Amino acid sequence: MPKAEKIKINVKDRVEDNAIDLSLSELTEVPVREIASFKRVTILDLSNNKLMSLGKTFPTLTNITRLDLSRNQIKFLPEDFGNLRNLRHLDLYNNKLEHLPLSFGNLNKLSYLDLKGNPLTPALAKVVGLCLTAKECNTSARNTVKCLARMQEEVEKTKEKLQQEHDAQLEVLADVTNTEEAQKSKKAKKAKNKSKKTKSENASPKPNPNIKLTKSKVEGNSPSNASTKRKSSTALRTIFTFFMLLAINIFIIYVIMFKNPEIAEKLVEFIPHQYRDWILTKSEYFRLRVSDWIQVIRTPPGHN
Structure with a gap:
């Protein structure tokens, strides 16, 4: 499949006050670097293009408060899309989204969300609801952000729990390893001491039991023997x-x-x-x- 030709446009010509209008520009990529150079811009219109994704650097446009991405072919949003914390108005009408990233729950200022015309999963579609009026779009924004925030919290708890279990397993494994090493060291030391003892016993002459017995008898009867001798x-x-x-x-x-x-x-x-x-x-x-x-x-x- 031939690669789509990258369309070059002059972003500066599309800037008007605090808004950039890049709609109907046949864009396949978002010129993030050029847009970011205009610090005062808070409104960005990227509707009616051929965007399939926004790119990894798109969430760096943290000054944006109003974003129009309708009528594109976007299949997924960046995982850190929630970094756009100043976002209040988001239009994603008629794209190819099935899911939303968990970071979407960080968009606490979002008051308008339009996700009509996307093949959302049944569970997400139920949360999003309809967006036929401004009020419904406001409710959709609140419910969606709240749901994703809750899911994000549960995922973080699950990750933390799994991490704790993983750390506990590592500690147990470390304890077992240390115990085994200690036992091996103890056995090696014991064997070494036993070897030294054996060598010492082999090197030194073995005591004669008869001599020991005779000595014992002599020592035991020494007073009476001395008297008898006298x-x-x-x-x-x-x-x-x-x-x-x-x-x-x-x-x-x-x-x-x-x-x-x-x-x-x-x-x-x-x-x-x-x-x-x-x-x-x-x-x-x-x-x-x-x-x-x-x-x-x-x-x-x-x-x-």
Whole structure:
């Protein structure tokens, strides 16, 4: 389909006081930049052209209070059409509109609206109503703006609710992720500590249970063992002293008794009293035995 040829017009020639009349100009696009250069203009007539849309920059013409877009082929209005907050009179008669943008609810000053001849949806057509008289057009403007404002508010609430639910889901997901990461970190740390402990146990010699048991027994019985050791030591010293004295006395008796009994008697006086009688008795018995042995030795064989 060939692209429609853009019609160039001199907007300045169409300006009269505070109004610009661009009707019947075969326009396919709105010369927004040229119109915006005339700050005092508040009335804009774009009727009877070939406009299918107004363009994204059209809502920047915020000074417009009266707008005539009738008898075009407009299928939709810009989403931010509600930025034209000073708009009081809007004529959209005989276009191809089915819907109105939610921002339409921001046109609080709108007092005249004509949407006849548009294929509006049944729900919107019911709200808009008829516009056969100025009063009906005024009612249509109020009802339409009010309805779109309510719809806009509901949509904003729904968006806010969805955003809150989305944020809550993100928080839950973040908590789950943090929990999983914490658990993984905890498990890794535990495994690391376990590995270090295992290496330490393998490196250090294992204690001998028998040694531990013996040590425990020794430590547990140390007082009684010490007492027993002391008693055993005393007994051994006593026995050793006894036998030493006995050996000395026997030697003295054996060497001296047969040579000089007087010296033997003097030596006996140095023997402890508790051993003296026993030693003397044994010494006498030993002396007699030795004497007998000597006599036997000295007696030649055959003289018995």
